[in-house]
Amino acid sequence: MTVVEEVKEHIELNVFHSQLWDALDSGNQVKVVNQASNQLLNYYGQYDADENPLPVPAIVEQVLWVLMIDDSMKRADMGVTSINVSGMTLNVSQRDRSISPEVLRMLGRRVGRYGLPIADTFRHRTNSNYAKRGY
Structure with missing residues (x-):
C-alpha cells in the first residue's frame, strides 16, 4: 500500500472535517501528500522514507495543514x-x-544536539593525554 493510499484510508476513517481533501482530484491528492511528506522528512531528520517512515497520522495532519494555509x-x-x-x-x-501544530504535538519539536562522547572531551580524566594538561 502506498503512502497516498494509506493517507486516503486514514482520512476516510478518522477525519471528520475533510472537505478540503475531498474536493481535490487524485492528482492533487498525490501532490499534497508528497509535499507534506517532504516537509516532514526535511524537518525531522531521524525519519527516512525507506527505513524509518513517518507515521501516517503525522502525514495526514501535515496534509490538512498544507491545505488550510x-x-x-x-x-x-x-x-x-x-x-x-x-x-x-x-x-x-x-x-x-x-509544520502543523498537531504534528509538533505528535512528533515533538526538532532539537539540535551534538553527539559527542565524554571520552572525546577534556572532561575525560582517565585519558593520559588530558591528564598531563592538569585537568
Whole structure:
C-alpha cells in the first residue's frame, strides 16, 4: 500500500472535517501528500522514507495543514510581520508555521544536539593525554 493510499484510508476513517481533501482530484491528492511528506522528512531528520517512515497520522495532519494555509500564512513565512485590511491589523509573529501544530504535538519539536562522547572531551580524566594538561 502506498503512502497516498494509506493517507486516503486514514482520512476516510478518522477525519471528520475533510472537505478540503475531498474536493481535490487524485492528482492533487498525490501532490499534497508528497509535499507534506517532504516537509516532514526535511524537518525531522531521524525519519527516512525507506527505513524509518513517518507515521501516517503525522502525514495526514501535515496534509490538512498544507491545505488550510491561506495567503496571510504564506506571507508570514516570507517575513511579513503585519497585514492591514480595512483598518484592521493582523500581527503575525516571526514563527515557523510550516509544520502543523498537531504534528509538533505528535512528533515533538526538532532539537539540535551534538553527539559527542565524554571520552572525546577534556572532561575525560582517565585519558593520559588530558591528564598531563592538569585537568
